[in-house]
Amino acid sequence: MSAAPHTEREIQWTRRHLLGIADLSREEIETVLDTAPQFAAVAKRKSGIKKVPLLTGRLAVNWFHEPSTRTRLSFELAAKRLSADTLAMTTSASSVVKGETLHDTLANIEAMQADIIILRHDCAGAPHILAASHTSHVINAGDGRHEHPTQALLDAFTIREHLRRKTGNPEASLDGIKVTLVGDIEHSRVARSNILCLNKLGAQVTLCGPATLMPARVEEMGARVCYDLREALRGADVVYSLRIQLERQQHGLFPSIREYIRLFRVDHDSLRHAPEDALIMHPGPINRDLELAADIADGPRSVILEQVSNGVAVRMAVMHLLVNYGGAV
Amino acid sequence: MRDDAADQTIVMQSEAMQVHLRRMAREIAKANPDIDSLVMLGILRRGFPIAERLSKLIEGMTGRAPEVGAIATTLYRDDISRSPASPKGYTHFDFEIDGRSVLLVDDVLAKGRTIRAAMDEVFDYGRPARIQLACLIDRGGRELPIRADFLGEKIPAGDNEWVRVRLRELDGEDMVLIERYAREEEEDAAEETA
Numbered sequence: 272m273s274a275a276p277h278t279e280r281e282i283q284w285t286r287r288h289l290l291g292i293a294d295l296s297r298e299e300i301e302t303v304l305d306t307a308p309q310f311a312a313v314a315k316r317k318s319g320i321k322k323v324p325l326l327t328g329r330l331a332v333n334w335f336h337e338p339s340t341r342t343r344l345s346f347e348l349a350a351k352r353l354s355a356d357t358l359a360m361t362t363s364a365s366s367v368v369k370g371e372t373l374h375d376t377l378a379n380i381e382a383m384q385a386d387i388i389i390l391r392h393d394c395a396g397a398p399h400i401l402a403a404s405h406t407s408h409v410i411n412a413g414d415g416r417h418e419h420p421t422q423a424l425l426d427a428f429t430i431r432e433h434l435r436r437k438t439g440n441p442e443a444s445l446d447g448i449k450v451t452l453v454g455d456i457e458h459s460r461v462a463r464s465n466i467l468c469l470n471k472l473g474a475q476v477t478l479c480g481p482a483t484l485m486p487a488r489v490e491e492m493g494a495r496v497c498y499d500l501r502e503a504l505r506g507a508d509v510v511y512s513l514r515i516q517l518e519r520q521q522h523g524l525f526p527s528i529r530e531y532i533r534l535f536r537v538d539h540d541s542l543r544h545a546p547e548d549a550l551i552m553h554p555g556p557i558n559r560d561l562e563l564a565a566d567i568a569d570g571p572r573s574v575i576l577e578q579v580s581n582g583v584a585v586r587m588a589v590m591h592l593l594v595n596y597g598g599a600v
Numbered sequence: 601m602r603d604d605a606a607d608q609t610i611v612m613q614s615e616a617m618q619v620h621l622r623r624m625a626r627e628i629a630k631a632n633p634d635i636d637s638l639v640m641l642g643i644l645r646r647g648f649p650i651a652e653r654l655s656k657l658i659e660g661m662t663g664r665a666p667e668v669g670a671i672a673t674t675l676y677r678d679d680i681s682r683s684p685a686s687p688k689g690y691t692h693f694d695f696e697i698d699g700r701s702v703l704l705v706d707d708v709l710a711k712g713r714t715i716r717a718a719m720d721e722v723f724d725y726g727r728p729a730r731i732q733l734a735c736l737i738d739r740g741g742r743e744l745p746i747r748a749d750f751l752g753e754k755i756p757a758g759d760n761e762w763v764r765v766r767l768r769e770l771d772g773e774d775m776v777l778i779e780r781y782a783r784e785e786e787e788d789a790a791e792e793t794a
Contacts, residue, residue, distance in 0.1 A: 305686035319725035
């Protein structure tokens with residue numbers, strides 16, 4: 272029988288690893304977003320088994336060098352919903368891991384025939400080093416201040432799903448929408464991956480936060496910087512609040528928490544300057560009433576828990592694409 | 601759609617298709633006296649509109665319309681890396697499978713692998729009392745022990761032929777075509793000569 276004529280968009284995916292949004296083209300990002308809805312539907316099944324047999328017999332290893340709840344559980348659940356086996360490994364966050372140790376550990380994991388390595392590491396570039404010299408599929412689950420690609424993908428997916436529901440247009444894209452990121456941009460890999468991802472999808476990004484938490488020359492990444500929250504929220508379709516990393520407060524990067532709240536907290540008061548239907552997002556964990564008012568986080572405009580649900584579907588899509596389309600191990 | 605078909609022949613017109621669907625609906629109704637226990641799952645994309653039409657025809661005959669859902673099978677295929685990762689539609693239905701009589705509906709039955717995938721998917725939703733299969737065309741070339749319980753027409757097709765069903769819901773017209781493609785060896789030879 273001749274090959275099936277293609278009636279659907281043909282898959283263009285050859286990537287073995289997901290290391291950062293910086294590597295991805297707009298088409299690749301959209302392929303991930305287009306692959307995810309069928310996995311969201313798997314989780315919403317009313318009866319029967321909430322999993323599909325796409326990675327049966329494969330082994331996914333969660334290797335987290337830094338504390339994490341959401342991301343680790345999300346990846347583990349995504350792997351399980353694809354019928355993969357999972358192992359979890361945690362290393363003390365305080366230990367400084369040298370390159371050699373990293374390689375050795377991975378060589379040991381690979382000796383157990385792992386197919387997917389999901390790595391979170393406090394050193395920027397750690398997943399890239401592993402991907403260059405090992406055969407398993409490497410997924411970056413956050414490396415230092417560098418990137419957190421699956422977070423940016425699930426955020427883009429959440430925004431896109433909302434636009435499509437709101438406009439009734441099943442093809443609606445992020446082109447031209449305005450997204451304002453508020454908070455600690457400097458230490459945030461979530462912000463970095465989101466700026467890259469949103470830009471590639473055609474959205475306009477505004478950054479807002481204390482000058483001490485704003486990276487130098489960040490405009491060159493294609494974002495507008497604004498130090499006045501009210502100004503930054505004007506016309507925003509999405510208000511994305513970032514976590515203030517209290518553990519860094521001792522370095523005195525802003526004068527006081529009270530002052531931060533007064534100038535930069537996303538709450539009823541500041542949101543009067545944003546459109547009424549602006550979406551509220553946050554990558555978690557939230558410092559309630561610090562960067563984001565609790566009633567806003569729990570309010571009708573917040574899609575924070577949708578981000579969490581979508582995270583599983585998007586991570587399923589990523590693992591499926593890397594393993595089933597990105598070449599065998 | 602491939603546009604390199606060397607030639608194509610119309611093998612079924614709209615009128616013949618209606619006749620086949622009406623007869624199939626009659627047979628389905630006769631084989632399922634308890635229409636309320638019958639649910640239909642159309643395999644995306646072209647099995648779904650056919651399932652909707654059969655349900656309507658059955659309603660005309662019995663006064664009861666079997667519930668219709670859509671099943672994608674893409675996540676259960678054995679040739680996953682060759683099928684599209686981002687299908688336009690995915691499985692959706694609102695009814696229970698447990699204890700029901702499930703009728704799978706597809707446009708063309710060929711290798712039988714799609715049906716195998718669909719059955720695996722159905723079992724992940726529950727335990728049906730039984731599964732039956734309705735297909736508009738059987739083009740032959742089976743690789744699994746699967747046959748249609750309700751069939752429109754047998755249209756045997758060769759290795760270099762593609763049976764294409766066109767439906768007014770998706771394609772604006774009802775028609776079945778056989779498209780012929782150059783054999784791969786011939787294509788290779790042609791490339792070498794070129």
